[in-house]
Amino acid sequence: MVLEKLINNYFKAITPAQVVKNIVCHDDLKEIMARSLFTENRTKTLLLGGPGTAKTLFASEICKKMKNWYFFDGTGTSGRGFIDWMYEHQNAEGVVIDEIDKLKRNEQAMLYNFLESGQIDYQTSKVRYHFRMEKCKVIATTNSLDRLSKPLKSRFAILHIPPYTFEEFVEIAVRILGENYNLLADVSKAIANILWNTLNCKDVMMLDHIGARIKQNDRAEDIERLVNLMIKYGQINSNTEYN
Ligand SMILES: Nc1ncnc2c1ncn2[C@@H]1O[C@H](COP(=O)(O)OP(=O)(O)O)[C@@H](O)[C@H]1O
Ligand SMILES: [Mg+2]
Structure with a gap:
């Protein structure tokens, strides 16, 4: 005992x-x-x-x-x-x-x-x-x-180390975007949600790329537009690749 x-x-x-x-x-x-x-x-x-x-x-x-x-x-x-x-x-x-x-x-x-x-x-x-x-x-x-x-x-x-689940992806988004770019948790969650659910992007690095391009006076629709643009022109690893 x-x-x-x-x-x-x-x-x-x-x-x-x-x-x-x-x-x-x-x-x-x-x-x-x-x-x-x-x-x-x-x-x-x-x-x-x-x-x-x-x-x-x-x-x-x-x-x-x-x-x-x-x-x-x-x-x-x-x-x-x-x-x-x-x-x-x-x-x-x-x-x-x-x-x-x-x-x-x-x-x-x-x-x-x-x-x-x-x-x-x-x-x-x-x-x-x-x-x-x-x-x-x-x-x-x-x-x-x-x-x-x-x-x-x-x-x-x-x-x-298994690929992240959606919940983990959101948690990481809140952490990275909050700590590095001062984004509110709700904004970070929304970004994680669009990336994962709408665009099928599961790439943690993308969170950082997006966070780094957000301006203080961006509204929700500006951010959504940015996320979509990044995906439109970016080359995304939608699945985790073991390269
Ligand atoms: N589980 C996690 N918790 C917190 N941050 C994470 C996590 N996974 C990834 N990140 C973020 O993603 C970045 C890249 O992770 P990294 O350690 O370089 O991945 P790997 O070496 O497996 O390719 C980290 O600097 C960190 O900001
Ligand atoms: Mg590494």
């Missing part, structure tokens, strides 16, 4: 609270995430979901709020080599590898051992790296499993 109580308190205190506070997401998914983060064990988690399902948001919040967690952008836009970066962060409590499918083949291969045992061995004619990251947890993200090799996939617990 006492133990159960302790466990409950522990998870209640950390689950939805700090780390994933600003993210609209199923509570039970938050629970797995909390268990993946708040443990002494070396967990390896792969977040799989379509574009705009808050994978990067999740991952960057973790790095912002957790001590000694670091973020690597797999698209390589930081200009840093992944191996050099790992070497520099070898004391990390955890690393995020955003868009892991964009890593080069040899970088992906290097991860096999790392995920298995924490050992990193990487050798080219120019560099030699041999080091261990025994305690390091990993959160990786990807839109698709297609570009990940079998051995890489098999080393992760893969969590599939």
Whole structure:
């Protein structure tokens, strides 16, 4: 009993609270995430979901709020080599590898051992790296499993973030449009409603594109017109694509 109580308190205190506070997401998914983060064990988690399902948001919040967690952008836009970066962060409590499918083949291969045992061995004619990251947890993200090799996939617990429901889409609209563009909740709800129900657009990013173009003195019909124009000329992913 006492133990159960302790466990409950522990998870209640950390689950939805700090780390994933600003993210609209199923509570039970938050629970797995909390268990993946708040443990002494070396967990390896792969977040799989379509574009705009808050994978990067999740991952960057973790790095912002957790001590000694670091973020690597797999698209390589930081200009840093992944191996050099790992070497520099070898004391990390955890690393995020955003868009892991964009890593080069040899970088992906290097991860096999790392995920298995924490050992990193990487050798080219120019560099030699041999080091261990025994305690390091990993959160990786990807839109698709297609570009990940079998051995890489098999080393992760893969969590599939489902596409948003209409209720979630509305909640996200209220949050994004309210926080970023000061729109009233009713206006945000109306925009979400036209996009989803009339135009069959389920793209969270579209909410932001529209919010950014709204002026203070816009009336309801102006906003409706804008939404329609954005759809008319925009290219919409009406279905979540796993590209
Ligand atoms: N569940 C959510 N809660 C709050 N904001 C969200 C959510 N999903 C998406 N967003 C918004 O959409 C943007 C894009 O999300 P992002 O994390 O980049 O998606 P992904 O990496 O899965 O493609 C975020 O910056 C955020 O503003
Ligand atoms: Mg992303």
